[in-house]
Amino acid sequence: MKVDDKLRPFRILVLEDEEDDFDLLVRQLHREGISFQTRRAQTENDFMRELGEFTPDIVISDYAMPAFNGLAALRIHLKSHSEIPFLFVSGTIGEETAVQALKEGATDYLLKGHLMRLGQAVRRAVEESRARVDKKRLELELYHSQKMEAIGRLAGGVAHDFNNLLTAIMGYAELLSNGVKAGDPTFEGLDEIRKAGRRAAELTRQLLAFGRKQVLSPRKTDVNEILAGLLKLVARLIGEDILLKTQLGSGLKDVFVDPGQLEQIIMNLVVNSRDAMPRGGTIILSSRMSEPDTRVLGSCEGARPGRHVVVEVIDTGTGMTPETMSRMFEPFFTTKEVGKGTGLGLATVYGIVRQSGGFIDVESTPGHGSVFRVFFPPAVGATVHAPPPPAPVALPPGTGNILLVEDEEVVRKIAVQVLRAKGYNVIEAASGVSAVSLAREQTTLDLLLTDLVMPKMGGRELATLIREDRPDIRVVYMSGYSADSVMEGAAPEAGAAFLNKPFTPQELLRMVQEQLGQAKGKGGAR
Ligand SMILES: Nc1ncnc2c1ncn2[C@@H]1O[C@H](COP(=O)(O)OP(=O)(O)OP(=O)(O)O)[C@@H](O)[C@H]1O
Ligand SMILES: [Mg+2]
Known part of the structure; x- marks a missing residue:
């Protein structure tokens, strides 16, 4: 963009009533090797139109004209196009008027009898103004990208918290509706809650996508x-x-x-x-x-x-x-x-x-x-990820020992309730540190179900620690987003199992059974 700009001929709008004076200007600019296009205006209407249509890089104006006045032109110009330089070239301008013009915002003035430095003045004025515009554009871009970054962080944070809450809302609605018959008003109500929950989940998904915090399966x-x-x-x-x-x-x-x-x-x-x-x-x-x-x-x-x-x-x-x-x-x-x-x-x-x-x-x-x-960007040596899980099936009762680690209480409570109701033995921990000590007391542990992003010890570090003693344990990460710190650089183990929040009880059970290999033959295994 900048390169093109430098090569572009100057667009010069000349406000001048005398044909001869106009020719003189043009000849002088040629003589000084300026590459330019020019348009001439003589009245206020001409001038206003050309400012919009011709979009000049610089205005050169006579001071006194029969149909229009140079100072009036300058004032109009400054109102809408103050970034474009405005040069007076006049035969009559006296020192006082010249000072007045500069005070009002003219870039420079020259006398018609002394045009030797016209080209130089034009070149300097245009280049300086282009540099100013460039600088302003860069500042705006920086401001814009910082703003997007801040909104993204905000959106991602809100969506993350909402996903935890939605996991609980949708989870309890589903659990409660298990005991209620279709047609019952309670059932309808619970169904509406679940529907609204799904819509809210769709919104948070979009927010996460904007915040670039979505778990993608590229x-x-x-x-x-x-x-x-x-x-x-x-x-x-x-x-x-x-x-x-x-x-x-x-x-x-x-x-x-x-x-x-x-x-x-x-x-x-x-x-x-x-x-x-x-x-x-x-x-x-x-x-x-x-x-x-x-x-x-x-x-x-x-x-x-x-x-x-x-x-x-x-x-x-x-x-x-x-x-x-x-x-x-x-x-x-x-x-x-x-x-x-x-x-x-x-x-x-x-x-x-x-x-x-x-x-x-x-x-x-x-x-x-x-x-x-x-x-x-074209893909280079990319790995192929597993396709999404199959459609829902009726899930058989579960057996096995699950260590559940989640710092958000609402999520932990619903997950524990769902898993226990299905028959699993669940040991719950609210942090990675307490999970490690709880794990030491257990003889058998089949599955670690852990939040990915937690303060102090994240899910991945926890999984690594636990695997030192139990290399065969299955691991499922729950995640509201692909926290940059976790996902970027070394991603979690290739093929790691993810449960995206918000998840429903069905999705949780399916994932757990899939990992424990208990859904085999029922269409639930990968
Ligand atoms: N192809 C387009 N032509 C004209 N204006 C557009 C076009 N695409 C986007 N816009 C403008 O950008 C705005 C934002 O677009 P965006 O897709 O983010 O939201 P929306 O279409 O208004 O709502 P949503 O997509 O969430 O239903 C639009 O409201 C519209 O003013
Ligand atoms: Mg749209």
């Missing part, structure tokens, strides 16, 4: 396969007034993402495009290999050079104002009516993409549609 994924698989659904979603074109590129590298999350990204973008075209239009969904250009490298958070797999969604919708664009990735930022949007769509996209090592480029102009381009 694997080598063919973007085209995902896109092709989604086409039917996309077509149904966007309705008949919108034309869908797809261009799947060839020679696409695999990317290392969670396929479910990739689908989510595409759907969120497509739904946004649909919403931006209430009276119909076109969506182009495409994929290709591409490298980010200097504009993208200079303006997209996290952008890296080199070949990427790009997924692009173009629409012919309403487009976005710069204000909307500067806030679109914030969670709960929406311009839609109450009830129409939660403002989590792009926040989720942003979180997943950044967590997957990619970045997003957005171009949009009000009235001219939008382009969302998601860049993913």
Whole structure:
């Protein structure tokens, strides 16, 4: 971006009523080797129009003109375009007026009889103003990325606590409904609680995604396969007034993402495009290999050079104002009516993409549609993860000794209750340290079920300690998020079993039985 800017010819708007004087200016600029484009204005209307349309890098103005006045022009200019330098060139300007002009905010002034240094003055003024704009842009970018970071941390923290509470809410609702018959008003009530719980869980999942704290199951994924698989659904979603074109590129590298999350990204973008075209239009969904250009490298958070797999969604919708664009990735930022949007769509996209090592480029102009381009780095020697667990089955009673470690009391209580009700022997601990000493007193322990993130001793350290004495123990981590400290760098043992919060009693039992190998032959084993 900066490189291009330096090479771009200067755009010079000249406010001048005398044709000859204008020619003189132009000739002088050529003589000094300035590369430029110019437009001339003589009236206030001309001037206002050119400021908007021509978007000059600098204004050169005569002082006294029959139809317009230089000082008045300066005042108009400063109101809306104070970052653009404004130079007076006048034959009549006296010293007092010149001082007055500079005081009011003119960048410089020259006399018509002494134009030898015009080019130099123009060059210096434009370069200084470009440097100022660059600096301001960098400061804004820094401010923006810090803001996103802070909101992300906040969102992740809130979602984490909510997930613990939701585990309890949904768990008790399910436990209580076990003893109640369908049709009973209590049953209905409990069912509503569970439904609301699931909706809340979906919200926290999106918040975690934005905070980049979601437990992802990335694997080598063919973007085209995902896109092709989604086409039917996309077509149904966007309705008949919108034309869908797809261009799947060839020679696409695999990317290392969670396929479910990739689908989510595409759907969120497509739904946004649909919403931006209430009276119909076109969506182009495409994929290709591409490298980010200097504009993208200079303006997209996290952008890296080199070949990427790009997924692009173009629409012919309403487009976005710069204000909307500067806030679109914030969670709960929406311009839609109450009830129409939660403002989590792009926040989720942003979180997943950044967590997957990619970045997003957005171009949009009000009235001219939008382009969302998601860049993913190609996968390198990635491991393939296990597919998600199978559908629910009726679970047989359980046997075995489980050491349950969880610092959140609400979660620990419900988990203990569920496991004991199923027949397991449960030893509970509220911290890693007490778990270690409890484990020493036990003769047999079949499974360690532990929270991943706990103060002092985390689940992984605990598992390592316990495995020293009991190398065969099975381990299941419960986790509300993939805490960076735990997930980044050395991830937990390859193939470690995870139970994402919030979980239902069913999910907890299935995971435990699966790990203890007791669900074999019932369709519950991996
Ligand atoms: N393709 C687009 N065209 C025009 N505006 C868009 C587009 N995509 C996003 N926006 C703007 O960005 C805002 C935020 O988008 P985001 O997807 O995060 O939330 P939402 O669509 O309003 O709600 P949600 O996705 O949670 O239902 C939108 O309200 C809209 O103003
Ligand atoms: Mg949306």
